[in-house]
Amino acid sequence: MFATDRRAFLKAAVAGTVVSALEIPKVASAADPGPTKASPGYYSFVLGEFQITMLCDGVCFLPTNSLATNVKPEEKKPYFDAHYLAPEMVRLQASPLLIDTGQKRILVDTGLTSGTDWAAHAGRLNKTLAAAGIAADSISMVVLTHCHPDHIGGLVADPAKQFPNADLVLSETELDLWNSPDAASKLPKWAAESAPAVQKVFAALGDRVHPIKGGADVETGIAALDTAGHTQGHISLLVGSGSEQLLITGDAVTNIHFAFDHPEWQIMWDHDPDKGAKTRRALLDRAANDRLLVAGYHYPFPGVGHVVKEGMGFRWLPTDWVWDS
Ligand SMILES: [Zn+2]
Numbered sequence: 001m002f003a004t005d006r007r008a009f010l011k012a013a014v015a016g017t018v019v020s021a022l023e024i025p026k027v028a029s030a031a032d033p034g035p036t037k038a039s040p041g042y043y044s045f046v047l048g049e050f051q052i053t054m055l056c057d058g059v060c061f062l063p064t065n066s067l068a069t070n071v072k073p074e075e076k077k078p079y080f081d082a083h084y085l086a087p088e089m090v091r092l093q094a095s096p097l098l099i100d101t102g103q104k105r106i107l108v109d110t111g112l113t114s115g116t117d118w119a120a121h122a123g124r125l126n127k128t129l130a131a132a133g134i135a136a137d138s139i140s141m142v143v144l145t146h147c148h149p150d151h152i153g154g155l156v157a158d159p160a161k162q163f164p165n166a167d168l169v170l171s172e173t174e175l176d177l178w179n180s181p182d183a184a185s186k187l188p189k190w191a192a193e194s195a196p197a198v199q200k201v202f203a204a205l206g207d208r209v210h211p212i213k214g215g216a217d218v219e220t221g222i223a224a225l226d227t228a229g230h231t232q233g234h235i236s237l238l239v240g241s242g243s244e245q246l247l248i249t250g251d252a253v254t255n256i257h258f259a260f261d262h263p264e265w266q267i268m269w270d271h272d273p274d275k276g277a278k279t280r281r282a283l284l285d286r287a288a289n290d291r292l293l294v295a296g297y298h299y300p301f302p303g304v305g306h307v308v309k310e311g312m313g314f315r316w317l318p319t320d321w322v323w324d325s
Contacts, residue, residue, distance in 0.1 A: 048241025057111030110154025145250030174233025
């Protein structure tokens with residue numbers, strides 16, 4: 001279309017007179033209503049005898065000034081510009097996942113509370129589970145990597161009934177941290193605000209809460225790794241079945257850009273930013289050295305891939321989608 005034609009077209013479009021010229025044939029019918037507004041948002045693949053399903057909970061946003069907090073603006077700005085990371089708010093996916101061992105269905109993290117004002121487009125876990133054909137009452141265990149509101153949020157509204165047949169597993173250190181009467185003094189101020197909601201979840205679940213020590217097995221084939229730093233009791237998971245392994249990083253590695261290129265760049269959301277940085281590098285080193293398949297919580301969906309060493313840091317290599325499950 002020539003420029004003048006385009007101008008005329010736009011003028012007519014604004015006036016509402018081009019609709020008939022653009023009549024798009026209708027293909028939808030009552031039996032086939034066409035695409036729905038929201039996509040299902042799940043992705044399944046096989047890991048040995050297990051089936052893994054990545055579940056999209058939606059997206060949330062973090063202020064850019066809460067990231068790379070120990071980096072000079074003259075270094076941070078060009079990096080963020082080059083990686084299309086917006087100057088004010090950075091978008092993050094939230095992706096819980098389900099491990100189906102054949103005997104048990106284990107949900108790892110639960111997304112955000114639906115209707116959260118800072119994440120209007122998250123809290124979709126229930127819809128996503130339904131779309132994937134996974135009934136909430138078929139889940140026998142929920143594992144929390146940690147208790148930040150974007151991970152425990154799916155349990156907050158109705159903790160006892162959300163997953164009525166599931167035990168809750170998390171690290172003993174994490175449980176003690178958030179359940180402590182003086183939790184506020186042990187948490188950063190922004191995190192302390194959500195401590196009462198977290199405590200209500202534990203109270204509602206009662207003896208269904210099972211604390212474990214870092215390094216213990218959550219279940220046969222699923223080991224908890226102590227990856228403290230993001231929180232004092234943060235765990236990642238190493239899942240093994242047959243000859244295959246999957247590393248679930250949780251928030252030890254929260255993005256695929258500077259967390260990989262510059263693991264030493266700190267974020268406000270790590271309770272201990274120094275330790276968080278050390279843990280991040282150690283975990284990425286292990287993933288690269290052991291050629292582990294990795295699932296990330298805040299990576300672009302579905303967030304499954306590998307880690308390779310590059311320069312002084314690492315690079316994220318997303319896997320191709322597979323259709324073998
Ligand atoms: Zn998170």
